Amino acid sequence: MIDLHLHTTASDGRLSPAQLVARVSAAGITTMSVTDHDTVAGLAEVGAEASARGIRLVPGIELTSIADGRDVHLLGYFFDPGSAPLLMFLEGQRALRVSRTREIGARLAALGMPVDVESVLAAAAARPGASVGRPQLARALVGAGYVSSMQEAFDKWLATGQPAYVPRTGPSPTAVIDVIHAAGGIVSFAHPAVTKRDELIRPLADHGLDAIEVFHSDHLPEHEVDYQGLAIRLGLLISGGSDFHGEDPSSPPAPSRARRNALGVVSLPPAAFAALEERATRGPGRA
Secondary structure (H helix, E strand, O other): OEEEEEOOOOOOOOOOHHHHHHHHHHOOOOEEEEOOEOOOOOHHHHHHHHHHOOOEEOOEEEEEEEEOOEEEEEEEEOOOOOOHHHHHHHHHHHHHHHHHHHHHHHHHHHOOOOOOHHHHHHHHHOOOOOOOOHHHHHHHHHHOOOOOOHHHHHHHHHOOOOOOOOOOOOOOHHHHHHHHHHOOOEEEEOOHHHHOOHHHHHHHHHHOOOEEEEEEOOOOHHHHHHHHHHHHHHOOEEEEEOOEOOOOOOOOOOHHHHHHHOOOOOOOOHHHHHHHHHHHHHOOOOO
């Protein structure tokens, strides 16, 4: 089995790199990619653990871009994690995350729900290169007793349009494609049925986008059919993965999101993976 979308505590996952690899191994996954948000901090430890268990690790990352004020997530694969331009870019991404986290914390305090934002930031800073975001604040809200679950924290306070929401700032999708290509990687448009920005895919394909994430825990069978068809029409490859973050102990998952808490349910077909690898070997953005 192949899962190219996994998260660790280096960003907003609940499992350490070692814990994640153990779970991946138990699920029978033989090729994996950790795609933490705006950081490669977990890759070295994951690589060591995966190698010890005979699991192949593909370097991965989930990068946040902004189009018309809304988040657009792009997945990078097969890049050089030590690329100096990439690491500089990621420093800027994480600085934006810290600033936004403080702004959200200020809004929560004004709403009568103060949380210890500096402790949240310090916990992230203790893991060099790790990133921070709304999930950590959601956990702080649960810990402080303001909400009963992370889902409630987002639904009532942190999601787009809610009282503590702060719009994100950041690079364009084309800038993200360029930085991953410059690091020798390829780029896939993450969970398009969740992002709901299909109008961006064709112009990004023209710019060099390599793939669409067709297989994802939040995608229904009809989404898979639709996006496979779009990939064929645009000459794009396909990627896929669970987007596993680990279970939220504060609340059972909603039925619509239960698959995100399971490993081995979403798997990329081997032929699709081979095509991604061949594209990376030949050179990103080259049909």
